[in-house]
Each structure stands twice: as C-alpha cells, then as structure tokens.
Amino acid sequence: MSKEIYENPDLKKERQNCPFNKEEITHLLDGGKEKTIERKQLENYILSDEQLKDAVPMEYLSHADKYAEELRKACLLMHKLADSPAGQVPTLRALMGAGLGSAVLKEGNPLALHYVMFIPALMGQGTIDQQAKWLEKAYNLNMIGTYAQTELGHGTFLRGLETRATYDPKTQEFILESPSLTAYKWWPGSLGKTANYAVVMAQLYTKGKCEGTHPFMVQLRDEETHEPLPGIVNMWLNPVCISSYIHYGTYVKPTNSKLSYATMVFVRVVVCQDVTTNLRKAVTIATRYSCVRRQSELKPGDREPQVMDYQAQQNKLLPPLAATFAFQLAADHLWNLYHTANNNIEQGDLELLPDLHGLSCALKALCSSEAANFVEVCRQSCGGHGYMSCSNFPRIYGQVTAAETYEGENTVLWLQVARYLVKTRKEQSGGLSVKYLIGEEKGPKTVDTTLEGIVKLYRRAAVGLVDVAIAELDKSGRKGEAPHDAWNHAAVYLIKAAQAHARLFVVESFVDSLKEGKLSAPVRTVLSQLCELFIIYWLLERSGDFFLCSNLTKQDLLLLNSKYVELLAAIRPQAVNLVDSFDLRDEVLNSPLGCWDGNVYQRLFDEAAKSPLNQSNVHESFHKYLKPLLKSNL
C-alpha cells in the first residue's frame, strides 16, 4: 500500500483552488517549458546520487573536513558532467549557481572560480593562440584556475594594485613580484588550496614605464605534486601576459583600457541572477512557514491564526516575493544587453560598453543590497526557528551579503553608475540605455497613480536626482572646489541618483515584460498585482525622492498607501501557490521550515537530533569542567 504523503493541512488548503497555472509561471522563470523539463531532469540526475549526500550536516565538520568534503563532491559532480541529461554547459551553469549547486555544495564550490572567472577571463582577454593553448586544458580540468586581483591592501582601487609584472626584453619574460605585504593576493577563491593556475592582475612595467593593470596567466603549483612552485611567495615565475600587448618588445595600447575589466562585468551580470535565486529560496521558506505557523490571537477567542494572516507579516513577505519576479526580469534584460554588447565588442564596436558597465554596476548593487535586506526580513519573519542554522537563512544571508562586496563593493559601483549618468546628462549624448537623460522630460507634471503614471514618477525621480547631483557639483565648482573634491562632496546625491536609475530600470523591465509577455489572463492578473505592489512599495519606501522631483502630494501618498494594503490582501491567498511556482525542491531549499509538505516541527526535531551534542545525555566536558566547578564552592 502506497505510503500516505503527509501534507500540512493548512498548506493543503492554501493550494486548493489556485486560480492560475503554476507551471506557466515555472516555465516563464525557467525560460520556457523545454528549459523546465531540462532542469527537472538534471535535478533528478544530480540529487538522486547517494554519493552526493552529506553523511552529517556540514555545520558539524571541522574547517578542513568541510573543505575536503566539498572538494570530494565537486570532483564527483565534474565526473557526472559527461553523462548529464542536460548537456555540459547548462549543467555547469546550474551547478555554479545558487540553486542546484548549493543543494550539493552547501559551503561553496571549490571549483567555482575556475568556471565563473578563470575561463571567462581567458575567453574575454586571451589571444586566439592563448585560448588554443589553455581553454581546452581548462575545460578538460587538466588545470584549475582562479582570478587573483584583490590584494591585502587593495580590492576596489585597481589602479592602486601593487603586484608588478616587469617585462624583460632580453629574455622576453615578465617578472611578477609582490613588492610588499599589502601586495599579497588575498581573497581570490580557490587560491589557498585548490587552484594550480591563476589569472593575476598586475601593473605592467615595460621600459621603465607603468602601463596599468593587465591580466597574466601564472602557474602557482606543480601539476603533479600540487606543491607551490619555487619562490611562489615572491612570485618570480614564468607568467604570460594574457591578450599580449607586447609586440616585438614594444607596448601596444589596447583599444580600450577597460577591456581588461570585462571579466568583472560578466560576473556582475551573473551575480544579479544568483542573488535572485537566493531570494527566491528565502521567500519560499518564509512563506510556507508563515502558513504553517499559527501564533497568538487575531480574533478574541478564535483559534491561533496562521501568521501569514497578519497584515504585518504580509507587509514583510509579499514585497520580497514580488521582488523575485522584478529582479529576474531585469536580470534577463541585462543578460541580453551583455550578449549584444559582447558580440559587438568582438567585432570591435565598443559603443555599448559604457551602458553595459553602468547597468551591470547598477543592477549588481541594487539586487544584492535589496536581496540582502529582504533575506534578513524573511529570516526575522520566522521568529526563533529562522535563527537556527538548519533553517538555511544564515547561509543564504551570508551568500547574498557577500555579493554586496565582491565583484565591486556596492558603494563604489554606485559611484561608477553616477559618473556614467552625469556624463550622459551633461553631454546629452551616448547612454543608449539611459535615453531618458537626453532632452527634457515631456508631458504634464501632474501625478496619476495608474501603473503608467507611477512609472512616469520613477522616470521623473531618475532624471531629477541626476540634475540635483549636477547642481551640487556645479555649486562646488562655482565655489572654486577642484572636480575631485566637488565629486566627493556630492557623493550622497550621486548615489541617490544612481539608485533611482537602477530602480527605474527594474520597474520598466517588470512593466514591459508584462506588456510583451504571452501570458494567460490569470497569470497576467497575479503578476500585474505583484508588479503594482512592488513599484508602490518602493515608491513609499523612497517617497522623499519623489517629493523632491515631482508634484507628488500627501493625498497621492495616502491613495498609494491604501492601494498598497489592498494589494497585500489581494495577493495573500496566492502566496503559497506563487512560491510553489518557483518549483524549488526541498533539497535546494535545504530547510525544515520551507519543505513542501509543511511537516515543520518533526523535521526541526529530526535536525536537532543530528547534533553531536545530542548523541549522549551527558557530554564529556561536564566531568572535565562543570563538575569541578560545581564542587568548588566558589
């Protein structure tokens, strides 16, 4: 007799009479029905392998054992590539991301940098000959690489990197050295124990002149023994300059000095998708738990309500739920721009490079910071159980907050965006993705709170805040301040303008995707409600920007607040059905709070029982430390 599958009765009720086709949303998020089928086949292929399961929870292993266990599984996954039903590239992409990959490698993938940065650097910066020499070796895992840019003393300011590569015309070699302690490469993933090669970013010196930072291929360890090569500390090695700029002993400038930064642009685009996947996991865990958890008294004398029935809980969870769609659609738009720009760059057309840089900085900073805030709200919405390691919130939070720093610290990226916006607005040219900055904002300044009207408000804020920042810069200039001082003294305004621009891009992506998308009426209805909820939520959160740059009134705000709480109530019945549409398996969620069946309390209990401390009634430390204390009559 088939075992009755338990389903928490409250979750079961939440799933009854779903007014829309969940699979339609799943297909939308996967990029089509075929992609969903491929993903599910791949998930079955990977997650059914018993050798990829953790014998004990990772949190109970030592640092060294965690590393060894993750490396064991990462290598096993690579062996499984060849037979993957989804093919190598889609499998690699899935395994490097925050979804399937994190279900197996919970502490991180020791081979991630090889695929996410080392190979893209070779592809983006290597000459044809260099790619012929190294790409096959890298794809065949006959070498493991990393991307070594950050040093103890510098991560943000690339022009301040201290690692030097001096070209010796006599031997036609580059001598790489770390001239100081602060020049030591620090942070590069896999550099410590895994990689035997690295793309090292160093200041190129030739004929006594510094030509700026360039990428160099450096072998770090012996390919047989894995021992660090002699002199590895001072890096007197046989590096090779990637995308050689030394022709017959003479330095030849690249077409654009920033092309060596291209790898970071690629990863920033990937980061947007990764943090969105992590946010989807957090929202799913918190939403299902909030429909299982009953607490307190809503109506005197009534049964304890599901905590999701509190408007305060809906206010916590429905904006991040909406954000997962907003960020996914914006990341898709950015991904398309990246491919277009990259194809153009390969043909020598660099026109889209500034747009790509501006947009990738904006979206990476916005999605990572917003996701970090939302994940913390999701954790808090689960009370004490959200604080437990097994809830998976601590790990998800650690992953999204890291993204606020790596690949360009967010503040620094905001200022890069501002530089691009001010330049476009002042020069009234370029800025293909920020056309709204060129020419004057047309149309009446009156406010209407329809979806179109709200998007217009976002546009007014985006233009207006750039103009406020420019006015500050000009004011400082008139006071005789040097441009770099004026820039520093306008930083607060510049960052606000950059953030308003990023929000406009996300809002327009969401609205345009609903206009263009072939959606059934029920799906369009629920996604439109989420879209309207989200853009009103952000407007209410940042109402100062809108008051400053439009004719928004107190009445308008009160109207928008009412609309917002109406939308909370309208979306509440579909919260579980919406997160079910993400189709995230329990192994990917990796949380007893978010499991599909809602059997939360039993799973929490089972997780606690796995702790080494719960393997005996009295831990040995009692006899060593506590008992003597108890007897010592202090």
Ligand SMILES: CCCCC/C=C/C(=O)SCCNC(=O)CCNC(=O)[C@H](O)C(C)(C)COP(=O)(O)OP(=O)(O)OC[C@H]1O[C@@H](n2cnc3c(N)ncnc32)[C@H](O)[C@@H]1OP(=O)(O)O
């Ligand atoms: C799954 C994920 C795993 C991730 C593991 C993590 C890996 C890492 O963290 S790798 C290390 C990442 N590090 C960074 O991202 C460093 C951030 N810093 C920088 O990118 C740069 O220092 C800077 C952009 C902040 C400043 O560089 P600088 O050379 O000083 O440039 P300027 O501000 O003077 O601007 C000059 C000019 O160049 C344009 N530009 C700058 N960066 C780029 C770029 N990446 N792509 C294209 N264009 C770029 C900038 O817009 C200026 O243009 P103009 O205004 O036209 O002069």
Ligand SMILES: Cc1cc2nc3c(=O)[nH]c(=O)nc-3n(C[C@H](O)[C@H](O)[C@H](O)COP(=O)(O)OP(=O)(O)OC[C@H]3O[C@@H](n4cnc5c(N)ncnc54)[C@H](O)[C@@H]3O)c2cc1C
């Ligand atoms: C999990 C993780 C993985 C990483 N992996 C890698 C890797 O694989 N390879 C690699 O090369 N690096 C890696 N890094 C390093 C990462 O790229 C750097 O930490 C990041 O670029 C920030 O640089 P920083 O640490 O020097 O911070 P800093 O720039 O020193 O930041 C300190 C403060 O200074 C502020 N600041 C700095 N410059 C300015 C400015 N111009 N204007 C205003 N404020 C400013 C920042 O906003 C911040 O508040 C990783 C980092 C992390 C956390």
